[in-house]
Amino acid sequence: MQKYTFNILMAALAVALLAMAQLRIIDNYIQAVIMFVGINIMMSTSLNLVNGNMGEFTCGHAAFMCVGAYVASILSVLCFGSKFGDPIFPEAASFFVFPFIILLGGAVAALSSILVALPSFKTRDDYLAIITIAVNYMVISAIENMDWVGGSRGFQGMKDTVWAMVDSTPAWLAGENDFPWVLLYVILFTAFDIWVIRRFITSTYGKGVNAVCQDETAAEIMSVNTNKIKTVNFMISAGLAGCAGGLFAHVIGYVNPQSFNILKSTEAMVMVYLGGMGSLSGAVISAIVFTVLLEILRSQALIDFLMAPATFVFPDWEPSAGVIKWVMIPLLLVLIMQFRPEGIMGNKELSDVFPKLKKFYTFK
Amino acid sequence: MDFIIQNIINALQWGSFYALIALGYTLVYGVLRLINFAHGDIFMVGAYIAFFVAGFMLGPALGLSPMTTFLFAVPLTMFLTACVGVTLERIAYRPLRRKGAHRLYVVITALMCGLILEYSNLAVLGASRLKFPELVEKTIWNLGGVTLTNLKVIVIFAAVAVFVILNFIVTKTKIGMAMRGISYDKFAIPLMGIPIDSIIVFTFILGSGFAGLAGLLFAMSYPVLEPFMGMIIGWKAFIAAVVGGIGDIRGAFYGGFLLGFIEVGVVTVFPSTYRDLFAFTILLIILWMKPTGLFGMPQSTKI
Numbered sequence: 001m002q003k004y005t006f007n008i009l010m011a012a013l014a015v016a017l018l019a020m021a022q023l024r025i026i027d028n029y030i031q032a033v034i035m036f037v038g039i040n041i042m043m044s045t046s047l048n049l050v051n052g053n054m055g056e057f058t059c060g061h062a063a064f065m066c067v068g069a070y071v072a073s074i075l076s077v078l079c080f081g082s083k084f085g086d087p088i089f090p091e092a093a094s095f096f097v098f099p100f101i102i103l104l105g106g107a108v109a110a111l112s113s114i115l116v117a118l119p120s121f122k123t124r125d126d127y128l129a130i131i132t133i134a135v136n137y138m139v140i141s142a143i144e145n146m147d148w149v150g151g152s153r154g155f156q157g158m159k160d161t162v163w164a165m166v167d168s169t170p171a172w173l174a175g176e177n178d179f180p181w182v183l184l185y186v187i188l189f190t191a192f193d194i195w196v197i198r199r200f201i202t203s204t205y206g207k208g209v210n211a212v213c214q215d216e217t218a219a220e221i222m223s224v225n226t227n228k229i230k231t232v233n234f235m236i237s238a239g240l241a242g243c244a245g246g247l248f249a250h251v252i253g254y255v256n257p258q259s260f261n262i263l264k265s266t267e268a269m270v271m272v273y274l275g276g277m278g279s280l281s282g283a284v285i286s287a288i289v290f291t292v293l294l295e296i297l298r299s300q301a302l303i304d305f306l307m308a309p310a311t312f313v314f315p316d317w318e319p320s321a322g323v324i325k326w327v328m329i330p331l332l333l334v335l336i337m338q339f340r341p342e343g344i345m346g347n348k349e350l351s352d353v354f355p356k357l358k359k360f361y362t363f364k
Numbered sequence: 365m366d367f368i369i370q371n372i373i374n375a376l377q378w379g380s381f382y383a384l385i386a387l388g389y390t391l392v393y394g395v396l397r398l399i400n401f402a403h404g405d406i407f408m409v410g411a412y413i414a415f416f417v418a419g420f421m422l423g424p425a426l427g428l429s430p431m432t433t434f435l436f437a438v439p440l441t442m443f444l445t446a447c448v449g450v451t452l453e454r455i456a457y458r459p460l461r462r463k464g465a466h467r468l469y470v471v472i473t474a475l476m477c478g479l480i481l482e483y484s485n486l487a488v489l490g491a492s493r494l495k496f497p498e499l500v501e502k503t504i505w506n507l508g509g510v511t512l513t514n515l516k517v518i519v520i521f522a523a524v525a526v527f528v529i530l531n532f533i534v535t536k537t538k539i540g541m542a543m544r545g546i547s548y549d550k551f552a553i554p555l556m557g558i559p560i561d562s563i564i565v566f567t568f569i570l571g572s573g574f575a576g577l578a579g580l581l582f583a584m585s586y587p588v589l590e591p592f593m594g595m596i597i598g599w600k601a602f603i604a605a606v607v608g609g610i611g612d613i614r615g616a617f618y619g620g621f622l623l624g625f626i627e628v629g630v631v632t633v634f635p636s637t638y639r640d641l642f643a644f645t646i647l648l649i650i651l652w653m654k655p656t657g658l659f660g661m662p663q664s665t666k667i
Contacts, residue, residue: 057468059475119648123655126399130606131651133599134644141641152637262599266475273472319487326483330476337476338459341469 006361014187021180031183033295035251038186040287042193042244044271045280049197049237051269052278052347053206054230055213057129058116060136061241061268064109066260068242069249070143072105073158076250081160094164095181101161102189102246109242110235112139117234121227124216136265143257154256158249186247193240197280200236209233213278270333275343282345289344290329297325366509371632372625377516377585379624380523383617384578385601386608387530388571390616393605394534395543395567396461398470402452402478404598406572409481410445410579411496411589412489417441418497434499441580442573449572450565452477458561478598485591496587519581526574527617533570534613543567547611600643607647609657618658623647 017034020026026034047061077083079097089097115138119131144152165181173179200206208229211219220226249255267290275286296302303321304311311317336343351357385407392400417440420426421433428436456477460470503514534540542563545553554560582597583589600623608619623643630642651657 057471115648119652119655123651126393126610127606127651127655127657129399130603131648134603134648134651137599137640138644138648141638141644145635145637145641262595266479269472269475273469277468317488323483323487327480327487330479330483333476334456334473334480337465337469337473338456341460341463341465 002359003361006357010191014191017187018180018184021183022177024177031180032251033291035183035186035247037288037291038190039244039248039251040267040271040291041190041284042240042247043268044275044283044287044290045193045197046237046240046244047268048272048275048278048280048283049200049209049233049240051272052276052283053201053209053213054233055277056120057125058132059129059262059269060116060132060134060265061237062260062262062264063132063136063139064113064238064241065245065248065264066139066143066255066257067112067238068102068105068109068245069255069260070105070149070155070245071108071242072101072246073155073249073255074149075101075104076161077157079161080164081157083157087160087164091164092168094161094168098161098165098181098185099188102185102243102250105246106239106242109245110239113234113238114231116238117231120230120234133262136260136262140257140261152257154254156254158255159253162250162253182247182250186251189243189247193243194280194284196236196240201280205229205232210278270329273343274333274336276345276347277343278347279343279345279349281350282343282348285350286344293329293332294325297321297328367632369510371628373510373512373516375625375628376520376621377624378628379621380519381578381582381597381620382601382604382623383523383620384526384574384581385598386605386616386620387526387613388575389602389605390608390610390613391530391534391543391567391571394611394613395546395564396457397467397547398457399474399602399610400571401471401474401598401602402481403571403575404594404601405478405481406445406449406452406594407575407579407582407598408485408591408594409448410441410572410576411583411593412485412494412579413444413448413576414441414580414583415494415496415589417444418499422497430497430499430501437499437580438577442576445576445579446569446573449568449575453565453568458564478595482591482595489591491591494589496583496589498587499584515585519585522577522581523617523620526577527613530570530574531613539563539566603644603647607650607657609659612657612659615657615659622658 017026021031043061043065047058050056050058050061076098078087079089079101080087080091080094115135116128116132120128123131143149149155162182166178169179169181201209208219208224208226211222211224212226212229216226245260271286271290272283274290275282275284298321300321303319303324307319307324311319345353351361385403388403388406389400392398392403414437417437418433421428421436422430456473457470460473500515500518505512505514532540534543542553542558543566545556545558546560546563550560579594582593601620604619604623605616606619607622608615608617610616626643626646627639630639634642
């Protein structure tokens with residue numbers, strides 16, 4: 001029983017969050033932040049699989065998020081919206097169908113990652129980095145040219161599914177307020193994501209991934225099928241990013257190709273390197289820290305306070321929080337790279353730093 | 365026929381900008397094996413420096429004529445932009461190099477420095493776009509249906525001249541030999557009595573200086589300045605450098621023009637929104653077929 005302590009704690013935390021959201025103890029804003037934390041955890045852990053564990057350098061991870069977001073949104077509108085004709089499923093089925101919509105989005109994103117996986121057989125390092133940037137631009141540009149999903153104007157209508165879920169909530173669950181379905185699914189998918197990655201990394205495939213990272217040629221001599229390993233790794237990573245994208249689309253209720261541009265990819269990279277390459281717990285911690293930091297720095301009062309010496313010298317200058325935030329976060333990362341380049345956790349897991357923790361959890 | 369020649373000239377102009385920026389990428393990469401992701405933003409800083417230099421010279425304090433301003437603005441912009449590049453090297457890259465950090469960390473630092481440049485520009489100067497003053501009086505030559513402006517000629521000429529100068533420096537001079545040596549073996553070079561830091565600073569001076577020149581010329585051709593102007597063009601120039609084979613001066617030059625021709629070619633046939641899609645697809649295929657770029661040499665790895 002002891003080894004399930006951590007898992008039970010996490011489950012209890014999730015239930016507590018849902019209950020607090022249901023009873024309106026935490027408002028919509030906090031809920032949104034929690035959902036973004038979940039999505040960012042999915043993004044950073046899935047990118048960590050490629051950038052950390054496999055040692056490649058991809059900087060176009062948002063492309064897969066974009067594919068997942070669009071596929072999931074279109075499916076969602078097809079199933080429950082009225083934009084493309086009558087809904088396929090009745091409203092009551094929405095909370096069974098919704099996870100499959102997200103998973104299908106992830107599956108298509110995984111397929112699209114073949115675009116990156118195939119060239120990666122021959123290329124490494126900087127050349128592969130370029131290919132991923134090119135794929136990022138290609139995906140955005142392709143979607144901008146698809147007029148039936150709105151092109152560069154973006155696409156909406158996914159909220160129909162969310163409302164369908166809210167409307168058909170059983171009476172014993174709904175109470176007076178709307179049940180936070182999206183929050184529930186974000187939590188479930190985050191847990192799913194961490195479970196998949198944890199299982200994958202500790203499997204034989206995962207050992208192959210680490211071997212490819214250390215020395216590709218030596219791994220090949222040791223009979224590791226590097227091409228297969230790379231393809232599987234890229235597909236899992238992209239698939240999870242696609243799931244994150246689908247959830248992102250349903251949280252916001254609107255997607256635009258430009259919200260998945262290089263800046264979004266950079267955000268994911270920042271989280272990976274902040275946490276430490278190849279460390280799953282590091283990626284989770286850094287995703288939480290990063291998202292919360294972004295929200296804290298959004299406060300204009302805090303920025304005004306921090307910038308007080310500068311505004312005292314230049315009274316005309318009015319720094320805006322949205323801009324200063326993006327000066328401070330890169331600056332933070334530059335400082336981290338100077339003084340603790342291995343990130344928060346290095347390539348260690350939390351259980352390596354505190355060995356006693358091992359007694360309290362299991363991911364089997 | 366006129367149509368084709370006109371488009372070739374346009375492609376040459378676009379290609380010149382890509383080539384000018386790609387040369388900076390490839391110089392730094394050739395010496396340090398570092399993708400200087402901040403280079404596109406140094407280009408943007410160059411354009412802004414050119415704006416302020418030109419504004420100061422044309423302004424009431426000096427009141428120079430536009431042509432004199434142009435002649436003085438070119439070296440001054442290049443010098444000031446080179447200072448920015450060297451500062452970046454001193455405060456961000458050199459400490460990491462001294463510590464022997466993994467090159468990925470340096471790449472991340474470069475990426476973040478680019479973001480800092482963009483957003484601190486946005487914070488200091490605001491989001492309003494700036495209008496670059498007209499320095500060179502526009503002359504339009506009409507050669508049998510093909511229009512050619514003097515600005516286009518200047519841009520293309522500048523790209524070719526920079527290529528020739530850099531190629532000469534890298535292949536013919538002693539300092540160029542040292543640069544190639546550092547890229548070949550970073551540990552043996554100091555033993556030969558070559559000051560590795562000064563060579564690297566010199567590389568950054570060259571790369572950033574020409575990025576400043578590109579910024580000035582770009583601002584003259586498309587006279588609207590905004591903080592994110594360097595991002596897209598920087599990434600594209602980087603891709604051009606890689607397609608040519610990063611680390612090779614010729615590769616960056618031809619890669620830049622290739623990208624220019626592909627983009628203008630796509631725009632003449634398809635709607636202009638397809639430009640990025642086709643350009644990047646073609647580049648992906650090139651890289652897939654020839655993973656080290658057109659001129660790049662495959663690096664041999666020891667087992």
